Amino acid sequence: MTQDELKIEVAKAALKYVIPETIIGVGTGSTANFFIDQLATIKDSILGVVASSIATSNRLEGHGINLFDLNEVEEISVYIDGADESDQQLNLIKGGGGALTREKIVAAVSKQFVCIADESKLVKVMGNFPLPVEVIPMSSSYVKRQIIKSIGGVPVLREDFITDNGNLILDIHDLNIEEPQILENKLNNIVGVVTNGLFANRGADILLLGSESGVKTLVSN
Numbered sequence: 382m383t384q385d386e387l388k389i390e391v392a393k394a395a396l397k398y399v400i401p402e403t404i405i406g407v408g409t410g411s412t413a414n415f416f417i418d419q420l421a422t423i424k425d426s427i428l429g430v431v432a433s434s435i436a437t438s439n440r441l442e443g444h445g446i447n448l449f450d451l452n453e454v455e456e457i458s459v460y461i462d463g464a465d466e467s468d469q470q471l472n473l474i475k476g477g478g479g480a481l482t483r484e485k486i487v488a489a490v491s492k493q494f495v496c497i498a499d500e501s502k503l504v505k506v507m508g509n510f511p512l513p514v515e516v517i518p519m520s521s522s523y524v525k526r527q528i529i530k531s532i533g534g535v536p537v538l539r540e541d542f543i544t545d546n547g548n549l550i551l552d553i554h555d556l557n558i559e560e561p562q563i564l565e566n567k568l569n570n571i572v573g574v575v576t577n578g579l580f581a582n583r584g585a586d587i588l589l590l591g592s593e594s595g596v597k598t599l600v601s602n
Contacts, residue, residue, distance in 0.1 A: 385415075387499040387591030388463075392416040394589050394596040398495045400458040401426045404449055406487040407441065408462020409434040409480035412497050416461055417441055431457055433487045434480040435545050451490065460491035464498050464585070465510045465578070471496070471585040471601045472561040476513030476578030479544050485576055488583050496585035500592040503599075508556035511537070513578040515548050520573025525551060527571045532556075532564070548575055 382390075392415035399405055399420070407413055407420070407430050417437070420430075421444035429447030431454060432438040441448055462484060466474040473496060475481050488494050514536070516524045521538060528536045528551070539550040558564055561581035568577040588599040 382593055384499055384501070388412045388415045388497075391497045391499065391589045391591035391596050392419045395461050395495055395497050396420070396423060398459050398461065398493070398587070399423065399427060402428060403458035404428050404431060404454050404456070406431045406457045406460035406491050407433065407437055408460070408484050408487075409437050410463045410478045412463030413437060413461070414440060416497060417444060417446075420444070421446060431487055433462065433484040434478070436478075437480075451487065457487065457491040459493045459495055460488050461495045461497060462488070464496050464502055464580075466507045467496065467498065467503050467585065467588055468505065468507050468561070469503070471588050471599060472507065473580040473584055474507050474510050474512055474578050475580055476515075476550070477510070479513070479539070479542055479550055481513055481578040482515050482544065482546055482576050485580065485583070488580065493587070494583070494585045495587045495589065497589045498591070500590045500597065503588070503590060507558040507561065511552035511554045512556055512558070513539075514551045514553060514568060515544055515546070515575040515577070516551055517573050517575065518549050521549050521551065524571055524573045528553060528568070532567065546575065
């Protein structure tokens with residue numbers, strides 16, 4: 382099976398976590414797009430969706446799926462999104478598509494977080510995928526220096542990219558993330574950082590992995 386075929390299978394599997402007559406959250410990226418396409422087949426069973434990006438909103442609207450602003454809702458039953466990497470404890474790296482801040486906000490509001498990915502995303506130690514950090518534009522050089530000084534790795538400005546929030550992204554290469562929760566907090570404490578792509582304080586509750594032998598389910602301890 383191709384990687385896209387694996388993503389389609391895992392997107393289909395995620396439908397069983399959609400709770401009828403509730404508002405759900407949907408993430409951003411290629412795997413999330415496959416889920417949106419599947420969600421369209423049962424769109425009349427839910428009240429609507431909170432989207433984590435403008436791109437996701439546009440795709441949902443294209444399918445005629447009802448959209449809610451997060452400030453209009455008190456609770457999201459489930460958040461479904463992909464990941465760039467996951468470890469065995471279901472800590473995640475997200476933000477390859479640049480929507481990490483809004484994704485993190487929607488995940489925080491949601492009662493359950495179901496992550497969907499192909500099995501190549503599951504690793505023993507995260508860091509091979511560059512860790513995104515969203516920064517206020519005027520702080521980018523300062524944040525880069527602080528990362529080099531106190532975190533390590535090689536922060537690189539993502540060229541020709543502006544987030545939906547009007548900010549910049551630094552991608553940190555060459556990390557070996559053995560304590561993701563500590564690193565998430567440490568990065569967020571740097572002045573000028575909006576947030577970073579580590580989802581460790583609020584990791585996934587369930588990870589669905591598409592594989593040649595079918596969809597595997599991992600559950601957070």
